[in-house]
Amino acid sequence: MLSLNNVTKNYGKFTALESLSLEFSNGIYALLAPNGAGKTTLIKMLATLIFPTQGEILWNGDEIVKLDASYRDLLGYLPQDFGYYKNHSPREFLMYISALKGIESTVAKSKTEELLHIMGLSDVRDKKMRKFSGGMIQRVGIAQAMLNNPQILILDEPTAGLDPKERVRFRNLISSLSKERIVILSTHIVSDIETIASRVIMLKDHKLFANDTPAAICSALQGKVYETVHMDAVKAPYLVLTEHQEEGRTVTRFACDRDCREVAHQVPVNLEDVFLYIYRDEAVQ
Numbered sequence: 407m408l409s410l411n412n413v414t415k416n417y418g419k420f421t422a423l424e425s426l427s428l429e430f431s432n433g434i435y436a437l438l439a440p441n442g443a444g445k446t447t448l449i450k451m452l453a454t455l456i457f458p459t460q461g462e463i464l465w466n467g468d469e470i471v472k473l474d475a476s477y478r479d480l481l482g483y484l485p486q487d488f489g490y491y492k493n494h495s496p497r498e499f500l501m502y503i504s505a506l507k508g509i510e511s512t513v514a515k516s517k518t519e520e521l522l523h524i525m526g527l528s529d530v531r532d533k534k535m536r537k538f539s540g541g542m543i544q545r546v547g548i549a550q551a552m553l554n555n556p557q558i559l560i561l562d563e564p565t566a567g568l569d570p571k572e573r574v575r576f577r578n579l580i581s582s583l584s585k586e587r588i589v590i591l592s593t594h595i596v597s598d599i600e601t602i603a604s605r606v607i608m609l610k611d612h613k614l615f616a617n618d619t620p621a622a623i624c625s626a627l628q629g630k631v632y633e634t635v636h637m638d639a640v641k642a643p644y645l646v647l648t649e650h651q652e653e654g655r656t657v658t659r660f661a662c663d664r665d666c667r668e669v670a671h672q673v674p675v676n677l678e679d680v681f682l683y684i685y686r687d688e689a690v691q
């Protein structure tokens with residue numbers, strides 16, 4: 407098990423994360439928060455690229471800084487700005503990363519072929535990556551993070567730049583990879599993780615705000631989310647969540663603490679509602 411005990415990270419006088427305590431066992435953990443909330447800071451600490459100012463991060467009870475290389479052997483990491491060589495083919499690139507990771511060459515060859523297959527890249531294994539789509543590059547990125555069969559797979563904003571079809575493929579892939587390992591991924595795109603996350607970790611004001619299953623997080627707003635085409639009949643205060651067009655009319659989805667069933671109908675809460683509600687700034691009317 408991977409755990410954080412009261413971890414604080416300061417950059418000079420600025421506190422990016424404060425007193426964070428978390429535990430991770432096998433499954434998918436989604437760090438969900440707006441940009442700047444501290445997701446990358448947390449991920450970099452878990453990847454031992456930066457270190458807590460206070461508190462400790464433990465793997466099975468041992469501090470990860472003390473475990474050093476033996477902890478990094480357990481780790482697969484896809485950074486936000488994943489650097490690759492455009493003139494490399496996926497196969498060349500994976501062999502190159504294997505060499506950097508010190509993986510023996512026959513093991514590296516068979517692992518590379520296996521991962522190219524799992525990631526759906528076998529057909530393009532020898533094509534230069536310069537013409538690859540964002541989704542294909544991200545799959546190469548996940549493959550390089552999986553080369554050492556990591557027990558902890560950390561993905562920082564892995565869906566940035568993917569089109570909807572690639573997102574679906576990505577979700578299925580991550581879900582299948584999470585059976586035997588801890589997968590920690592950061593995103594600010596709710597739909598990427600709503601159906602696959604075992605737990606959602608939300609950060610707010612540089613602190614832990616929520617750490618629960620998607621269903622439990624949604625239950626916080628149960629009975630408070632409505633839709634209506636008669637928004638003018640709804641009395642303030644309320645928070646508009648989203649709007650969409652239906653048969654030429656604007657349907658407004660909103661959250662309200664009062665019973666609004668006379669003018670709107672209650673709808674099941676989704677994670678996007680909660681996200682918009684929690685990170686609403688001054689939008690309450």
Ligand SMILES: Nc1ncnc2c1ncn2[C@@H]1O[C@H](COP(=O)(O)OP(=O)(O)OP(=O)(O)O)[C@@H](O)[C@H]1O
Binds near residue numbers: 417420439444447
């Ligand atoms: N090296 C640094 N020095 C000073 N401040 C930093 C440093 N790195 C991050 N920060 C600040 O810490 C806060 C959290 O940054 P972080 O990158 O962890 O956020 P994030 O949630 O990952 O957002 P994003 O998705 O935009 O990267 C931000 O306000 C950022 O400006």
